[in-house]
Amino acid sequence: MRDTLVLNATYQPLATVSFRRALVLVLQEKAVVEDADPGRVVRAAALELPVPRVIRLLRYVRVPFRQRVAWSKRGVLQRDGRKCAYCGGRATTVDHVRPKSRGGADSWLNTVAACAADNQLKADRTPEEAGMRLLFEPYEPAGSRALVLAFGVTGAEQQAWFGEPVTA
Ligand SMILES: [Zn+2]
Numbered sequence: 001m002r003d004t005l006v007l008n009a010t011y012q013p014l015a016t017v018s019f020r021r022a023l024v025l026v027l028q029e030k031a032v033v034e035d036a037d038p039g040r041v042v043r044a045a046a047l048e049l050p051v052p053r054v055i056r057l058l059r060y061v062r063v064p065f066r067q068r069v070a071w072s073k074r075g076v077l078q079r080d081g082r083k084c085a086y087c088g089g090r091a092t093t094v095d096h097v098r099p100k101s102r103g104g105a106d107s108w109l110n111t112v113a114a115c116a117a118d119n120q121l122k123a124d125r126t127p128e129e130a131g132m133r134l135l136f137e138p139y140e141p142a143g144s145r146a147l148v149l150a151f152g153v154t155g156a157e158q159q160a161w162f163g164e165p166v167t168a
Contacts, residue, residue, distance in 0.1 A: 004052045004064035007034065009060040021053045031055040069108075069141050076111045079141055086132050093117055097138065099124045108140040 006014045023044060025031040036050035041148035043049075069075060073094040084091040091113035097105030101124050112134065114122075122130045 005054045006031070007054060007056040007074035008164065009057050014061070015059075019051050020050045024053045025050055026052065026055060030059070043165070071106055071108055071111070073111075075110070075141070076138075077113050079139075080109070080136070082113060083135075084115040084118055084129075085134050085136060085156070086114060086122070086140075088120040088135055089115045089118075093119045095119045095122060098126060109138050112136075112138050 003016035004019045004023065005016055006025075010012050011142050019042070022031070023042070023079055026033055026049070027044065027047075032055065033052045034056045035049060035054040036052050040051040041048045041117045042051055077091060079089065083089070085095065093114050093116050094111050095114035095118070096104040096106075097110050097112060100106075104110050118132070127134055
């Protein structure tokens with residue numbers, strides 16, 4: 001399945017995203033379909049939708065192409081789909097892999113979503129010291145990921161429409 005091209009409101013190409021993410025933007029009325037694959041439809045929330053090849057954002061988004069997304073706790077929770085990095089349960093907190101008290105940074109690579117219980121259990125220790133394993137490695141959102149985070153389409157929202165978690 002080919003990715004969908006995202007145009008800014010001014011028709012300037014911004015990035016490509018998966019067609020599912022593109023459709024979430026359309027369903028949220030943040031974008032309109034400019035071009036679709038003829039004869040191909042996908043089901044989402046009991047709707048039959050065209051598979052978009054090109055969508056256009058309705059509001060102009062100032063997203064310099066290679067701009068990094070500023071780190072934020074909210075951003076980390078979104079990036080990790082609100083899943084705890086230690087147990088896979090529902091995360092409501094952000095854990096510093098290398099604790100802040102020991103020089104760990106507020107950065108994408110040093111933080112993961114965590115449930116309150118695991119965050120408390122780990123306390124001021126590294127995962128190794130606490131005998132805890134990360135289920136996934138933290139990463140810095142970039143490219144279309146950064147764009148999607150900027151748009152605010154979360155894994156949970158995508159899951160709500162399509163019943164599938166976000167994949168890269
Ligand atoms: Zn947990």
